[in-house]
Amino acid sequence: MNPRRVYLNLGVFAKGYLRSRVGLFFALVFPVILILLFGAIFSNSSTTSVDVYVQNLDHNSPLSLQFLEALNSTKVVHLHFVSPSVGNLSKWLAANDQSDGLVIPAGFAAGYFNKTPVNLTVITNPQDATTSGIVYGAVDGVANYFNLQRANGTVILNVQQLSPPTLGGQSFQYIDYLVPGLIGFSVLTSPMFSMVNISSEYKKEKLFRQLSLTPLTKSEWLSSTIIWYIILTLVSTVIMVAVGQGAFGAKVTLSPLMLPFLVLGPILFTSLGLLAGSISKDPETAAVIGNIITFPMMFLSGTFFPVSLFPPWLVTVAHVLPLFYVIDGLNAAMLYGNVGTALFDMAVVGILALILFIASVRVFQWREN
Amino acid sequence: MNLAEVIAIRKLIKDYGNLRAVDGIDLSIQKGEVYAFLGPNGAGKTTTVEILEGLRPRTSGEVEVLGLDPWKDNKKLIRQLGVIPQDFKFFDKITPKEAVAFYAGLFGKRADADAILKKVRLEDKASDRYETLSGGQKQKMGLALALVNEPAVLFLDEPTTGLDPQARRSIWEVIRSLRSEGRTVFLTTHYLEEAQLLADRVAIINHGKIVATGSPEDIIREHGRSEVLSLQAPPKLADYLRSKLDLPVRAEDHTVDVELNSNEDVLRVLTLVQQSGIPWTGVSTRQDTLEDVFIRLVGKTTESGDVGPASLGGAK
Numbered sequence: 001m002n003p004r005r006v007y008l009n010l011g012v013f014a015k016g017y018l019r020s021r022v023g024l025f026f027a028l029v030f031p032v033i034l035i036l037l038f039g040a041i042f043s044n045s046s047t048t049s050v051d052v053y054v055q056n057l058d059h060n061s062p063l064s065l066q067f068l069e070a071l072n073s074t075k076v077v078h079l080h081f082v083s084p085s086v087g088n089l090s091k092w093l094a095a096n097d098q099s100d101g102l103v104i105p106a107g108f109a110a111g112y113f114n115k116t117p118v119n120l121t122v123i124t125n126p127q128d129a130t131t132s133g134i135v136y137g138a139v140d141g142v143a144n145y146f147n148l149q150r151a152n153g154t155v156i157l158n159v160q161q162l163s164p165p166t167l168g169g170q171s172f173q174y175i176d177y178l179v180p181g182l183i184g185f186s187v188l189t190s191p192m193f194s195m196v197n198i199s200s201e202y203k204k205e206k207l208f209r210q211l212s213l214t215p216l217t218k219s220e221w222l223s224s225t226i227i228w229y230i231i232l233t234l235v236s237t238v239i240m241v242a243v244g245q246g247a248f249g250a251k252v253t254l255s256p257l258m259l260p261f262l263v264l265g266p267i268l269f270t271s272l273g274l275l276a277g278s279i280s281k282d283p284e285t286a287a288v289i290g291n292i293i294t295f296p297m298m299f300l301s302g303t304f305f306p307v308s309l310f311p312p313w314l315v316t317v318a319h320v321l322p323l324f325y326v327i328d329g330l331n332a333a334m335l336y337g338n339v340g341t342a343l344f345d346m347a348v349v350g351i352l353a354l355i356l357f358i359a360s361v362r363v364f365q366w367r368e369n
Numbered sequence: 370m371n372l373a374e375v376i377a378i379r380k381l382i383k384d385y386g387n388l389r390a391v392d393g394i395d396l397s398i399q400k401g402e403v404y405a406f407l408g409p410n411g412a413g414k415t416t417t418v419e420i421l422e423g424l425r426p427r428t429s430g431e432v433e434v435l436g437l438d439p440w441k442d443n444k445k446l447i448r449q450l451g452v453i454p455q456d457f458k459f460f461d462k463i464t465p466k467e468a469v470a471f472y473a474g475l476f477g478k479r480a481d482a483d484a485i486l487k488k489v490r491l492e493d494k495a496s497d498r499y500e501t502l503s504g505g506q507k508q509k510m511g512l513a514l515a516l517v518n519e520p521a522v523l524f525l526d527e528p529t530t531g532l533d534p535q536a537r538r539s540i541w542e543v544i545r546s547l548r549s550e551g552r553t554v555f556l557t558t559h560y561l562e563e564a565q566l567l568a569d570r571v572a573i574i575n576h577g578k579i580v581a582t583g584s585p586e587d588i589i590r591e592h593g594r595s596e597v598l599s600l601q602a603p604p605k606l607a608d609y610l611r612s613k614l615d616l617p618v619r620a621e622d623h624t625v626d627v628e629l630n631s632n633e634d635v636l637r638v639l640t641l642v643q644q645s646g647i648p649w650t651g652v653s654t655r656q657d658t659l660e661d662v663f664i665r666l667v668g669k670t671t672e673s674g675d676v677g678p679a680s681l682g683g684a685k
């Protein structure tokens with residue numbers, strides 16, 4: 001690998017890209033449009049109420065009913081009642097594909113009147129910070145009100161969260177997920193779509209043949225191409241974060257933990273795009289193969305909606321898609337500051353990137369056999 | 370094998386599936402030669418050249434260029450080669466000047482882009498994007514790129530096909546200057562004029578086989594007919610001459626051709642024509658051209674409508 005040749009080819013590749021404008025539009029302008037569009041659609045609409053399944057173990061005592069009615073009047077939750085006879089509510093929720101629940105314990109009313117602490121249990125989906133924040137916040141708010149009424153603020157009703165979100169009480173809005181999601185979207189689409197096209201078009205137009213008649217090697221060519229997509233990704237990330245923060249007040253932070261994803265992601269998807277283009281006989285087939293790979297990933301990896309909103313089987317599907325780990329890692333880096341998750345995702349993306357880089361250099365041929 | 374041998378091919382065979390594109394070619398090209406591969410479309414010219422450039426593996430046979438195996442030692446050999454592939458193409462948005470600088474960098478050469486572009490007469494278009502160049506200008510850019518690394522051997526695959534006469538002539542000029550610089554040039558063409566004008570030696574290739582080889586004069590001498598005396602006269606003159614002469618006589622459309630062995634034959638034939646009393650309107654002598662030989666060996670005629678001066682098939 002000769003760095004000088006990588007640099008020279010980067011120059012020619014970048015010129016071709018910048019002078020064509022179409023590629024530039026998709027890499028830089030399109031993600032911004034998406035942020036503005038989705039941000040505008042979702043950021044102003046009030047959050048729809050969350051379904052919460054309530055198991056009242058206090059034998060429908062008047063106080064418990066009063067409490068639930070107060071909770072219902074917040075309008076942010078929509079209560080459904082589950083019979084105490086179903087047993088453990090967490091298990092029941094899991095069995096019924098639901099995530100949010102509340103258990104009013106036996107002795108709720110008695111404890112309240114005797115001023116002995118009572119634990120209310122809120123069950124939420126830890127992966128879905130938005131809804132868990134809403135449910136927890138609503139129950140906690142009503143409990144505080146009851147505490148004030150009875151005991152001047154001494155805690156009697158204690159809200160206990162069964163899978164507490166790791167957010168330190170902060171709740172996130174749709175736009176906060178949208179920014180990392182759309183960064184992931186452009187990490188995927190800008191190299192994938194152009195590489196699929198380039199690799200088959202270069203083959204057809206014999207441009208690989210032309211390059212093979214120079215000392216440039218295949219891996220030098222691929223490396224310079226990857227560097228270009230890393231540069232584009234970094235630039236578009238900064239733009240999208242700025243637009244998200246500026247236009248919608250997104251609570252995202254630029255963290256150094258993002259960098260590995262902004263580097264490994266383009267390596268992964270540039271290689272994958274080249275691989276898809278190389279195994280295709282002509283540009284038309286390449287486009288089809290590229291779309292088959294790209295589209296499911298584009299929608300099922302948490303780009304436009306948090307994966308936690310998916311039904312469980314779709315969550316399983318998402319975990320098979322490489323982009324999921326890029327977006328999950330970006331969320332961990334930009335929203336939660338969760339280093340552990342970020343490192344795990346980084347390892348997954350890194351290993352996939354390495355495998356795909358090697359595979360694509362092997363499979364893709366300059367010369368004809 | 371001698372030291373001046375730059376390209377050596379022995380029993381080269383290339384199959385594409387069931388199709389034998391190159392069928393046992395032998396040839397040897399010396400340093401400083403301009404060698405033309407002349408053949409109709411599909412003869413196997415490009416296949417042979419691409420094997421020599423290291424772009425394609427061969428099915429069997431031995432091939433050496435500058436003492437290297439083109440397929441195995443590709444990256445080493447490429448540094449000493451200048452190539453215009455058939456249908457040369459480049460990146461749309463890049464200008465000739467940028468392309469030359471790019472190539473110079475890749476080859477690690479300190480090239481004067483302006484001088485190279487001037488040499489191929491592309492200096493006016495040095496800063497225009499490839500996509501805006503005409504066919505001839507694109508081809509000149511290809512030639513400029515082939516010159517960047519000051520190659521010892523150049524492979525030019527149909528460098529003038531489809532070009533206008535002016536562009537063709539400036540490419541010919543560059544090829545002549547390459548020859549005077551002592552570089553070896555392997556040229557493929559289906560234009561006879563091009564081979565005849567530029568090449569020290571020509572090989573005529575058809576169906577993957579070399580059917581004639583040597584200088585254009587050698588080929589005509591070996592494969593051409595002797596001089597022919599041609600008379601505008603009715604066929605009965607042919608019958609008369611046949612009865613009196615031991616020379617081959619042909620009649621066709623009011624033309625009578627007599628193949629001559631020597632200069633004295635001219636006088637003998639004309640005397641007999643005078644004696645026959647058959648009226649004739651014109652007389653001329655002619656010799657086989659490379660084209661006559663080519664048509665006879667390859668069995669194809671010049672297609673009309675081609676841009677070429679004397680072409681043997683459509684473009685490509």
Ligand SMILES: Nc1ncnc2c1ncn2[C@@H]1O[C@H](COP(=O)(O)OP(=O)(O)O)[C@@H](O)[C@H]1O
Nearest residue numbers: 385390408409410411412413414415416417685
């Ligand atoms: N990549 C290929 N695959 C299959 N057949 C080919 C391929 N390239 C050339 N051929 C066939 O091989 C023969 C020789 O082609 P080519 O070497 O291009 O001839 P020329 O350059 O003299 O026109 C032709 O019949 C052509 O159709």
Ligand SMILES: [Mg+2]
Nearest residue numbers: 414415455685
């Ligand atoms: Mg050809």
